[in-house]
Amino acid sequence: MATYIVNVYKKEVHVSENVTAKCKISSMRENHRIDTNDDYSDGYSSFKPCPYCYIKSGVTVES
Numbered sequence: 588m589a590t591y592i593v594n595v596y597k598k599e600v601h602v603s604e605n606v607t608a609k610c611k612i613s614s615m616r617e618n619h620r621i622d623t624n625d626d627y628s629d630g631y632s633s634f635k636p637c638p639y640c641y642i643k644s645g646v647t648v649e650s
Contacts, residue, residue: 589622598635600628605640 592601596619601610627634
């Protein structure tokens with residue numbers, strides 16, 4: 588299982604083990620989804636962490 592689920596359409600990064608119903612992963616189109624171990628929200632990318640499931644150092648990151 589990949590660590591992150593990336594929605595390339597909404598440019599949002601989800602943490603696989605913390606996904607909630609609010610993330611709406613099941614409604615994500617297959618061609619908009621990337622399962623990866625790379626954190627697309629790190630660095631200079633335009634991807635933002637999901638406010639519901641993205642937890643870094645025990646603190647939820649809000650948009």
